[in-house]
Amino acid sequence: MVGPPRAVAVLRSAVRPGLRACDRPVLVACSGGADSVALAAALAFEARAAGVAVGGITVDHALQPGSAERAERTAELMRGLHLSPVLVRRVEVGSTGGPEAAARTARYAALAAAAGEHGARIALGHTLDDQAETVLLGLGRGSGPRSVAGMVRLRDDGAVTWWRPLLGVRRATTRRACADQGLPVWDDPWNADPAYTRARLRAEVLPLLEQVLGGGVAPALARTAELLREDLDALDALAGAQLTRLAGEAGDGGLPAAPLVDLPAALRRRVLRGWLHAAGVPDLHAVHLRAVDALVVAWRGQGPADLPGGVRVVRASGRLVLRPAARDGRPGPASAVREEPVP
Structure with missing residues (x-):
C-alpha cells in the first residue's frame, strides 16, 4: 500500500x-x-x-x-x-x-x-x-x-x-x-x-x-535553543523551591536578604524575579532586577528600587519588602519595619 x-x-x-x-x-x-x-x-x-x-x-x-x-x-x-x-x-x-x-x-x-x-x-x-x-x-x-x-x-x-x-x-x-x-x-x-x-x-x-x-x-x-531551555527549566525549578522556602520563613510577603546572598547569581535573580511576579509587578526588565539584586549583594544603605506598577522594593530589618512608590515627591506610607543603617 x-x-x-x-x-x-x-x-x-x-x-x-x-x-x-x-x-x-x-x-x-x-x-x-x-x-x-x-x-x-x-x-x-x-x-x-x-x-x-x-x-x-x-x-x-x-x-x-x-x-x-x-x-x-x-x-x-x-x-x-x-x-x-x-x-x-x-x-x-x-x-x-x-x-x-x-x-x-x-x-x-x-x-x-x-x-x-x-x-x-x-x-x-x-x-x-x-x-x-x-x-x-x-x-x-x-x-x-x-x-x-x-x-x-x-x-x-x-x-x-x-x-x-x-x-x-x-x-x-x-x-x-x-x-x-x-x-x-x-x-x-x-x-x-x-x-x-x-x-x-x-x-x-x-x-x-x-x-x-x-x-x-x-x-x-x-538544537542550541533546546539545550539552553533544558538548563533554564532546571534553574527555574530550583529557584521556585528556594522562593517557596524563603517566603515561608518570612511569612509576611517579604524575603530575608541574608540567605539570598550566598545563592549563585543566576539562582538568586530567578528567586527575586519569581517573588516580584508573584506580587503582581508588571513589565519587569533587567534594569529593575539588577536594582533589586543590588539591595541584596551590594547593600550600602541605598534608597529603594522603584519598579513598574507604582511599587518599590526596600531593604528593611534584614528583609526585602514591597511598598507603594512615592507620589508627587512625597514618600510612600511609613512602614512598621526599621530601615537598615548604612554599615
Whole structure:
C-alpha cells in the first residue's frame, strides 16, 4: 500500500503525538501561508483517528488592501479541509512597539479570546526555521537566555495553551507538503520586506551563515535553543523551591536578604524575579532586577528600587519588602519595619 508523500507524512507525524495526548479541541491559527496551511491539513487528517475536534481561525489585521477577502479565502480553504468551527476575526492594530509587534499583539489577543470562547488550545505553525530566526534575534538584542532559548513546543499561560508542533520541521517541508496536496498558499509580502528585521534575517543573514559555516546552521541554532531551555527549566525549578522556602520563613510577603546572598547569581535573580511576579509587578526588565539584586549583594544603605506598577522594593530589618512608590515627591506610607543603617 502506497503511503502519502514524504513531506505530508512528516507533517502528520509531527502533529500526531500532541493531538492524541489531549482530548481538548484545537483551533489552528492559519494565515494562508505554507506553514499554517500545511499544519491545518495535517491536523484535519489526524483528527479523525485521534477523536479530537479541530477547527481553524484566521485573523484579518486590516493592514493591506484586500485583507478581508484574503481572510475569507483562507477560511474557505479550512472549511474545505473539514475543520469546524472556522472563525474569521478582524482586529485593530495599534502602534506600540512598531508594526510587527503591534500586529502580533492584536493577533494573539484575538487567538486567546477565541480559545477561551471554544475551550480550545491554539495550534501555531512556527517551524524550525522560525526557531532559528528567533534565536538569532535574541542573540542580537541581548535579550537574555530565555529569549535565546526560543519558542517552546507547548506553553500554558494560565488562560490559553499554545501548541507549536512543527518546531522540528523545516519550512521547505511545509511548502512541499502543500504542493503535494494541491493546497493553495499565500505568500505575505511583509515576510520578504527588508524593512522588517526578521525578513532580513530570513533572506540575508541565515543564508550567509549557511554559506560561511558550511550548512546546518538553522538546525544547530534550534538544537542550541533546546539545550539552553533544558538548563533554564532546571534553574527555574530550583529557584521556585528556594522562593517557596524563603517566603515561608518570612511569612509576611517579604524575603530575608541574608540567605539570598550566598545563592549563585543566576539562582538568586530567578528567586527575586519569581517573588516580584508573584506580587503582581508588571513589565519587569533587567534594569529593575539588577536594582533589586543590588539591595541584596551590594547593600550600602541605598534608597529603594522603584519598579513598574507604582511599587518599590526596600531593604528593611534584614528583609526585602514591597511598598507603594512615592507620589508627587512625597514618600510612600511609613512602614512598621526599621530601615537598615548604612554599615
